[in-house]
Amino acid sequence: MTSSLKKSVLIIGGGAVGAIAALNLEVGGLASVTLVLRSNYNAVSEHGFDIKSCDHGSIPAWKPSIVRNSIPDIIKESLPPYDYILLCTKNIPDIPPTVVNLVAPALPRNNTHTTLILLQNGLHIYRPFLETHPQTPVLSGISMIGSEETSPGQIIQDEGDKLLIGAFPNPNIDTPSSAALEFVNIYKNGGKTDCKLSEDVLHDRWRKLVYNACLNPICAILGLDTGRLRLAANGEVTEHLVRPAMQEIVEAAKANGVVLDEGVVQMMIDADPLQSYLSPSMYSDVRKGNFIEHENLLGEPLREGKKAGVKMPTIEVLYHMAKGIQWRTMEKRGMVDIPSKNV
């Protein structure tokens, strides 16, 4: 295959997940990647990424085909539309810009050519695009990678890249499963990763929420990694907080027609080896003073579960605590007004 036949892929967000996705796509030889960076742009544009990867080995000073620090405005810049846009940023609808507005310059509202892939966690994240981009095929990407950016441009991937790709529902177009299959083939062509077609996107997203809606906020709120959480109070916090929360997600999924496998709660409790002391992303975000993705990870499953008549008292508390934490971050960033103290 010659270079001109390569698919053009725009990746927005070049942190630990986006950088490995870019590397993997370029290594496969079927894609040419434009990577949009923000906080690490200067480091990467000057020195490239230094990547230590269990899939790819040690790769110093690596860059994808194009590195940018802004979203391409394909009309103003007279660029051809991308074949794929891969969104690897956080998805935080309560803090502007929304992902719809973020991607807008590279994805005209009447687009039919570009396939959008949301490599982000949470439920129903495609729904805003149904309104703004009704003819755009939108795919779900669920990543189970373990990777971290230790400092700008320094990526350590210590757990293999597992990616599930599938089509989100869209009543306006034929289910774009052919686009999903094509992207899977492009992604896995390098032979280094485990990329598969998701047979049931909704099932896979609810399943991942059993971990993400529970361990993410509980670790973030308590300031404990997943290993310490299992040790805390001789396992009592797991039994009386984590397990009930996970069970509520399983019930909410069931009431929404998604039957998860029998042992999923125990499997998610044990998912991280105790002695690896991992920090779920929401806990890392809180420590770094970043905003958290509680609307898609907690708010949506809570709303869907309650709508279907499921009682979710634990998730309800976690959700409103997450709102408090988000507000605290907004205050730290000067985004809310605090009346002066009466002395």
Place this chain on the structure above:
Amino acid sequence: MTSSLKKSVLIIGGGAVGAIAALNLEVGGLASVTLVLRSNYNAVSEHGFDIKSCDHGSIPAWKPSIVRNSIPDIIKESLPPYDYILLCTKNIPDIPPTVVNLVAPALPRNNTHTTLILLQNGLHIYRPFLETHPQTPVLSGISMIGSEETSPGQIIQDEGDKLLIGAFPNPNIDTPSSAALEFVNIYKNGGKTDCKLSEDVLHDRWRKLVYNACLNPICAILGLDTGRLRLAANGEVTEHLVRPAMQEIVEAAKANGVVLDEGVVQMMIDADPLQSYLSPSMYSDVRKGNFIEHENLLGEPLREGKKAGVKMPTIEVLYHMAKGIQWRTMEKRGMVDIPSKNV
């Protein structure tokens, strides 16, 4: 009244609450106070307390009759038994020593002379003494003071000392309400404070829990003072987290025969003026790396409520989160073993 007729009062714990209690008792002229200090002993024994008080004015370099840095061992030291022992420490049954063991050298198990007063928060804190000191009259002290020790020995009291004293139940002795009345008279003799007999100790303790079981842990967990908590997420955290938690305490009290006043939930939500941005004690403790009193503030009302058939899902989550926070403090103090990290 001559000095020899003064009642002897041992106060254990000379922080912001104990220091003002000592001052108040000595100012009243009917008591001679021995005050046991720990972390601030050196500062106070050398320079005394510097007290700025809305009740007493500015009092520099003040000391009670006796200042000590250990609990008096009345047998070994051949001391007469105290008339009153006032416990002003935290009460944290899950972290040794228990208050029973703490007070033991000054209060023999067969004591009948000394009246013990527990100036501490929470439910059923007298129960351990029923077993170890069956013949000791035990009084409840509920303090509504606003005072703070800003550095060792430096006390600022900016809210009047309001104290409710009453007898805890004890089937082995006549209800020691005469001792309660006597102590009220000693305490209020200086004319500076509002000290009253509690007509219903259980009612008063459940009522204070509407604040303490809810705002204490929620502020501690979210890292927000009571003013910010009310502002957070446009009041949503108050409506969906604080109010349901308080309502559960009201229901648990009711199921235990204690009917609280109709408007108590709203009254407690509004108790601290928004623009005073106050930190409930549990939040202060977490910030200082101290242990928290979650067993008496959350665990006991939760157990009593559930025993009486009340559903308390919000308090249940708060209680187990508090357990996680306590464990985190234990880890920081080297009190738990963490298996080494697998790399």
